[in-house]
Amino acid sequence: MAVTESRQRASSDQLSASNAKSLKPEYPMLGLLRDAFPYRIPGPRFGRYASLVMVAPCNMACPYCDVGGYAKDDDHNLPGWSPISLREIEAFVDEEVDRGRIIYLTGGEPLMFPELVAHIGAKVRRRGGYTSVATNASARQRLRMVSPHVDEFSVSLKGTPQTAASTSGVTGRLAFDLPHQNTLGLLNTPGITLELVVVLFDALTYENFCEIYRPFFGRAYLTLKQYRPKITTVHKEHSYTTVLLEDRAHAEVQPMSLDRAHDLFRRLVKSYPEHGAYFGLVTGGGGDQHVFRGDEEHFFQR
Numbered sequence: 001m002a003v004t005e006s007r008q009r010a011s012s013d014q015l016s017a018s019n020a021k022s023l024k025p026e027y028p029m030l031g032l033l034r035d036a037f038p039y040r041i042p043g044p045r046f047g048r049y050a051s052l053v054m055v056a057p058c059n060m061a062c063p064y065c066d067v068g069g070y071a072k073d074d075d076h077n078l079p080g081w082s083p084i085s086l087r088e089i090e091a092f093v094d095e096e097v098d099r100g101r102i103i104y105l106t107g108g109e110p111l112m113f114p115e116l117v118a119h120i121g122a123k124v125r126r127r128g129g130y131t132s133v134a135t136n137a138s139a140r141q142r143l144r145m146v147s148p149h150v151d152e153f154s155v156s157l158k159g160t161p162q163t164a165a166s167t168s169g170v171t172g173r174l175a176f177d178l179p180h181q182n183t184l185g186l187l188n189t190p191g192i193t194l195e196l197v198v199v200l201f202d203a204l205t206y207e208n209f210c211e212i213y214r215p216f217f218g219r220a221y222l223t224l225k226q227y228r229p230k231i232t233t234v235h236k237e238h239s240y241t242t243v244l245l246e247d248r249a250h251a252e253v254q255p256m257s258l259d260r261a262h263d264l265f266r267r268l269v270k271s272y273p274e275h276g277a278y279f280g281l282v283t284g285g286g287g288d289q290h291v292f293r294g295d296e297e298h299f300f301q302r
């Protein structure tokens with residue numbers, strides 16, 4: 001056992017050195033945001049606010065993306081991006097960890113820059129903080145590359161295999177099969193907490209939810225998230241503004257009603273009481289947010 005742990009540490013050290021060599025002096029970013037939302041998973045971190053490091057590029061083009069994933073430029077960068085120096089990113093991360101904030105790497109797709117994710121994760125860990133990576137889980141090797149340095153993956157799988165193309169902006173195995181397979185592989189990654197964020201589209205039912213996500217029951221946290229069509233604008237002073245979109249009647253992707261969302265959540269908790277602590281429901285966002293866990297309801301306000 002000691003030999004294995006020594007080899008793992010050596011491998012991790014070699015990877016850190018390799019990452020450091022590949023770091024760029026600046027990165028295309030959507031922004032660095034303070035106190036974006038409360039941490040959702042039960043435990044000592046529940047309710048602590050997360051601060052975001054948001055990379056600009058993404059390899060998908062989700063039509064419901066609230067930071068404009070459907071309107072990428074030729075370099076796959078989302079609208080409103082700007083170059084931010086590595087030094088500024090590092091200073092922001094240090095400050096937010098010292099404020100007791102969780103560091104949440106998102107975008108865009110943070111694994112477009114795996115060397116940056118690994119670097120920040122290692123830096124946060126040395127400072128005594130906690131790092132979560134929001135990812136579409138489409139790149140297996142990059143997941144493996146960064147996993148020794150981060151604490152958690154928060155994966156967004158695109159509804160069902162039948163609706164994945166319309167909810168991811170891509171086709172073929174990349175839309176659902178590869179991310180689903182890669183996420184199953186994360187269940188066996190030592191030291192990693194896994195959250196699946198399931199955005200609640202109208203086409204999702206209790207039956208197909210259970211069929212797709214049952215392998216994760218009791219092994220990963222499943223957060224059901226209300227889909228609210230909106231546009232989020234990131235500001236330079238580490239804040240953001242969210243504007244809800246009212247007229248989405250002709251959109252291909254429709255939100256699940258709030259009543260159905262609550263019904264789905266309650267049915268899961270009732271049907272699988274042994275896994276009840278692993279199911280959560282998040283409604284609202286961009287301001288007031290309600291987080292449901294079992295029979296408990298928590299209210300958070302920015």
